[in-house]
Amino acid sequence: MPRPVNGGARRPAGGTADDLRRNNLATLLTLVHRGGGLSRAELTRRTGLNRSTVGVCLAELVGLGLVVEGRPAASPGKGRPSAVITPSSSTVAVTVNPEVDAITVGLVSLGGQVIERWRIETAADLTAKKVVARSAAAINGLLTGRTLDVVGIGVAVPGQVRLSDGHVRDATHLRWQEEPLAAELGSATGLPVKAxxxxxxxxxxxxxxxxxxxxxxxxxxxxxxxxIGGGVVSGGEVITGVSGYAGELGHTFVRTGGLACHCGATGCLEAEVTQQALLDAVALPAHQAERLDEALAAAGEDPEVLALVRHDLDLLGIAVRNAVNVFNPAMVVLGGFLASLYRNRPAGTDLGQDAIRADREALTVTTAELGPDQLLIGTAELAFADLLADPAADRAALRPAT
Structure with missing residues (x-):
């Protein structure tokens, strides 16, 4: 799993001129990828490199087909306007997300732009082999007839996945154990796969x-x-644990004598607070889950819906309190149906109010900005990781879509 790059600082240089060149290319491509359209002047300022070095590296990235140099941006000051550099929309990653009710397959370009997504409804007995077969067919359909360079496939699995090889150890909701999902999907598609x-x-x-x-x-x-799942960033680094299983915040204990969880314990957050219960309360089918926000708002003061929302927020508050006390974050971000819950919270609800005072002083609780695209975009980041780390690697690794 790659490290989040929030600042765009220059990466440590290697010991040779080629190492330095590759580091500079990686820094510039990552900045353009994460920052969208950036001028040469802005890239020079952010990297600390001289203008000549930035120019040479950008020319190489343009030659590799990874960035596009557009018209100069208008400049309010004196001097010649600086050209705007944007990520190539033809360099893409494929994403796959199997869930209990559907498989979502997407296409995301450099720059985090979602090109297309397909939702494939599935039956309850969704085996790993069925996911491989149906995903491979969907990927072929997505790519056929497009002129694209495909870096690979990222797979988002609702379970514990070994980061070193994409092997699924446990995905309890899907009833999977020890499934070599990444290897099998790679064999079926001929593309590199990470999960x-x-x-x-x-x-x-x-x-x-x-x-x-x-x-x-x-x-x-x-x-x-x-x-419910989660993750933690501390000091700019994703906390993954020794094998990549860290962040199982959905299994925070929130209720004594609670419901049985798929993990084998009782009273876990994800056993007590579920999307299905909320969908049932507002009479929404599973494939319309993205409408939960408006449905909860429309329910208004319906006593049964309001009671469920308060119940869920109380238990979510326990999990948030524990996470804030343990990790002392600056921000808690809520996604999926948890974001819908929080946006429809009763007046005065504060999920961080029971955390230790010193831990919550600098805390912001907010909802995910990317909405339903967050999984596609984040999964594409997994597939883009090697390219961003070394843009000068053999471009033959990219598979042209036909």
Missing amino acids: ANAALLGMFGEVAFGAGRGVDDLVYLIGGASG
Whole structure:
């Protein structure tokens, strides 16, 4: 899992001229990717490199087809306007997100722009082999007829995934254990595949392009059809744990004598607070979950809906309090149906109010900015990681879509 790049500071240089060149290319491409249209002058200022070096590196990135140099931006001051550099829209990553009710397959370009997404409805018995077969067919359909350079596939799994090889250890909602998902999808598509925990990837999207941009210490919680997950950034680094399983905030204990959880424990946040219960309360089908915000707002003061919202927020508040006390973040970001809950909270609700006073003094609780795109964009970041780390690597690794 790559480290979030919030500041755009120059990366440590290697020991040779080629190492230095590659580091400079990586720094510039990452800045353009995360920053959208940036002028040469702005890139020079942010990197601390001289104008000549920036010019040479940008020419190489243009030659590699990774950035585009557009018309100079209008300048309010004196001197010649500086050209604007934008990420190439033809360099893309494919994303796959299996859930208990559907597989979402997407196409995301450099710059975090979602080109297209397909939702494939599924039955309850969604095996890993079925995900591979249906995803491979959808990917072929997405790419056919497009002129694109495909860096690879990122897979967001609602479960514990070994980051080193994308092997799914446990995805309890899907009833998976020890599934070599990344390897099998790679064999089926001929593309490089990486996989990670879905919540971790949703967080990475928000750190790179959304509410967490520029925030070095945050806690992220997201709720979806397959439960609640989370992640933590501390000191600008994603906390992954020894094998990539850190951040299971959905399994925070919130209720004594509570409901049985898929993990085997009782009283976990994700067992007590569910998307399905909220959808049922406002009579929304699963495929319309993105309308939960408006449905909760429309329910207004309906006593049953209001009671469920208060119940869920009380338990979510316990999880937030524990996370704030443990990690002392500057921000808590809520995504998925948890964002809908928070945006429809009763007046006076403060999820951080029970945390230790010193821990909550600098705390902001907010909702994800990327909405339904956060998982696609964050999962694409996983697929783009190697390219961003070394743009000068063999471009033959990119597969042209046909």
